[in-house]
Structure formats: C-alpha cells, structure tokens
Amino acid sequence: MNVTIEENRSHPHLPDLAAADSIERLTPEAVRAHAATGLAALLVDAVDGGASVGFLAPLETTEAAAWWTGVAEEAGEGLRDVWAAHGPDGGLTGVVTLVRSGAANGRHRGEIARLLVHRSARGRGLGHRLLATAEAHAIATGLSLLVLDTQTDSPAERLYRGAGWTAAGTIPDFAADPAGTLRSTTLYYKRLG
Template sequence: MNVYCTVRPVTPDDPRVPALLAAYHLRTEAEKGVPVASAAELPPAYRAEALDPATAFAADTVLLAVDEADTAVGLVVLTASHQDGVPEIKRLWVAPEARGKGAAAALMDGAVDHATRAGVPAVRLSVWLWRGRAIALYRRLGFETVRPWDDRPGLLCLEKPLRTAAGSDTPARIERLAAARIRAHAPDGLAALLVDAVDGGASLGFLAPLDPAEAADWWLTVADEAERGARTVWTAHGPGDVVLGAVTLVPGDKANGRHRGEIARLIVHRGARGQGLGGRLLAAAEEHAAGEGLTLLVLDTQTDSPAERLYRRAGWTAAGTIPDYAADPAGILRPTTLYYKRIGPLPRTE
C-alpha cells in the first residue's frame, strides 16, 4: 500500500518517538555485528535516547513522517547548532514497510528546510559506509564528503552548504501527488510549468507555442493514469504552493517487463533552475521505483540537451542515440539518446 507522507515537527516526548528510535538503534547494532534484543540492552548513550528522548533531544528538533492514517512511519533529528554554527542530522529511520515511497527523502527535506530557516550556513551528518542506499540519497540531495569530525572506523562524514543569504529562497518541497491533487493543479500550476518548458525549447512531445488548455488537458489525462496506477507524479513546490517542477514514473505494463519503469517528463521551471530540483525530483522517482521492486529504469532525452548532464551525474548510462527521432518544439527533427539505470538494493560495503 502506498504511503503519502507528511513531515511535521514534534516534541521529543511525543509517545511515537521512543519506538522509532529503538528500532533505529536495534537495527544499527545488528548491522555492527553486536545485536541486542531490546532497547534496555543498548549501549548507554543509545539506551538513553530510546528510553528518554525528551531528555536526550531536549534542545533539538525531532521530525516525524506520518501517513494518511496519522501513523508514524519515520523519524529524523536535527540537532542544535554546534560551536561552529552547523547542526547535524541524526537518526534517520523509516519503518521497513514504508520504505521506497519517499519517506526518507521527505524527512531529509524537512530537516534541511528547518536548518535553512534557522539561518545556519550548512548542515552535516555521518553515515556508516555499509549504508549504500542512504549514502546515495544524501549525495543526490547535495551532501559532500568533508574532513571527519568523528574518527570511528567505517563512518563517513558529509556536509551540505545552505543558501541562507537574506532574500534567498527556502528549499522547495517535493511532494507525491494523488490524482485529486494533479487535477487541482492541472489548470494553472502544472499547465504553466509545461508551457514554460516547451516554449523554452524542451523536447517533451509538444510543439511551441503550447496552448495552456492543451497542457492542462495533458495533465488531466495524467491524473486519470495516476488514479489507475499507470503513472506516478512528483512535484516541487515553492512559497505559496507554486509548482516549480515535476517528474512522472510509468511502470512497465507488459508481462515480461514489469521489472522496469520509465522516467517521463522531468521538468523544472526556467525560473527555478540551478537549485538542484531536477536531481531531487529524479531521486524521489528512483527511490519509489526501488521500493516498488523495479530493478531497471529507462528514459530518453534530446541529445546534447542540458538534461543529459543531470542524468549522467545521477548515474544513468547512455545506451545509444537515434538520429532524427523526434521534433523539437520548433518542429526540427533532432537525435534522441536512450538512457538506463539499474536500481534496487546496493551491495553492502564491508
């Protein structure tokens, strides 16, 4: 069952917090090769967090991911700033049954958003090297390796600089849209996004100038597909809920192709480019696809377009180029390059 997550801050004494922290630490100790049976048997520092989070995180920000039934499915902690003014993201945890549906990325977005609003220059985290999927997520979100502040073997230290200058935008919110939300945004935000992309030269299957009514009709068709499970949609929203970007995932519908999916219509508004939205939208779709059991993703894009750089940075492989495959918005035939990416659980690094 799909999980539509909402991330919200809670007080550390929220009754849902201890179980999530205990699950995180019990899993971590098992991965270290020193499993314990209960939170009471954890090492003292971790035991204190799991049994008394109100004290352990009294000065920190705790964020919960909750589903439509208001059930907590994940947690992350943003610590108070250290002496250098940089807070740390800790204890990212998503319940196993809710993984692969965007909860981890939503929690990270929430933590980064809180840090940005606090005006700090950066945010940092540490992660065990064997957590390959988590590392891949952090890198897609813009975290880079820095000099370690914790010298325990097998621990990787990462940091992300934040744009905190006066007047700068806060990070956009990435949201998975249900069919009703797609229909609500189709006549204005989504239609305007598609028109901007096509009129700006993006090869998305339409010719310029694109009629806003035609763009809205296309999104309404997408809503119908989403309703029957034939397409999944994510959007990036800025202040005032303005739509800044979108991406869709189409799962294979053939009996011999249900292991794969297609990334279609990755769009970022021209006024919002350069903020990493394309990478974040792509990461949300990839994470969801892996959680649904897909093992291969494909896409096509106009050869030598700016999108190619994004896909290569994100680990996609070019499979070949077809000349004169599709007309660009001006009606000129252009070559198209096909890309693929294998997804799913990454091998553990020993």
C-alpha cells in the same frame, strides 16, 4: 519551521534554494486540481524554453492542461506516479512522473517521463531531487530498471549522467523540438538496488 539551506554545488557561493522546495507525491485528484494551473504552467514553460517534451511551440495552456488530465487518469489506474515540487510560496516549481511498464514481461521496469523544472528554479539541484525521489519510489515498489529518453546534447543529459544513468544509444531525427526541427534522442537506463 526550520529550513536548511545547503550549499549550491554548481555555484558554491549561492545557497541551494531548491532545498526549501518541498516535494510531494500527487494523488490523481491533486493532479486534476493542478492540471489547468501549476502543472500546465510547468509544461508550457518547458516548451517555451525549448525543451523537447513531446509538444510543439507555442503550447496552449488548454492543451497542456488536457495532457495533465490524461496523466491523472493514468495515475488513477496505477500506471503513473507523479511528484511535484512546491516553492516556499506554494507554487509548483517542478514535476516528475514515473510510468510503469504494462507488459507482463516488463513489470520490473519503469520510465522516467516529464522531468520538468521551471526556468526560474533551475540550477539549484531541484531536478536531482525530483529524479532521486522517483528513483527511491521505484526501488521501494520493486522496480529494478528505469529508462528514459532525452534530446541529445540537451542540458538534461548532464543531469542524468551526473545521477548515474548510462547512455544506451542515440537515435537520429527521433523527435521534433518545440520549433519543429528534428533532433536526435539519447536513450538512458539505470539499474536500481
């Protein structure tokens, strides 16, 4: 197998190792199979790293696995799509989910939720690749608008702005970070197509 090594845009002298990570859409069964291991580890790593993704620290692996089991159910119902990045060793290095609106008047939109890249795989463009994968699928399946929210002033904001997302506004004290401190959240949107 030939692997193309791309130049890392944030560090031009380093190879873009994320290009070697393969991204695949997970079936509900695959989400269940990875829930207690790789997916739970990604979620625990994100919370341990200070990411405000809906959980307080310390996040137990069993709680993270239970959340992913619920995601598998949503995927089985067609409400959520899941993509995972696998490193050269086969381990999970990142994940992103796309949640479809259940409202009759919102069938044209979706939400990017839980874009997670393991701390050991950050800075190599993997977050951009996962986001682009979910966006391409959204377009291919007829969605014309995506939304997301993220902690204000977090590193994720740079990723979203760089990928063409527009900040719609900020809500103060919207969610607690993993340490329990209330933080502002910025809402983003992106028109597709």
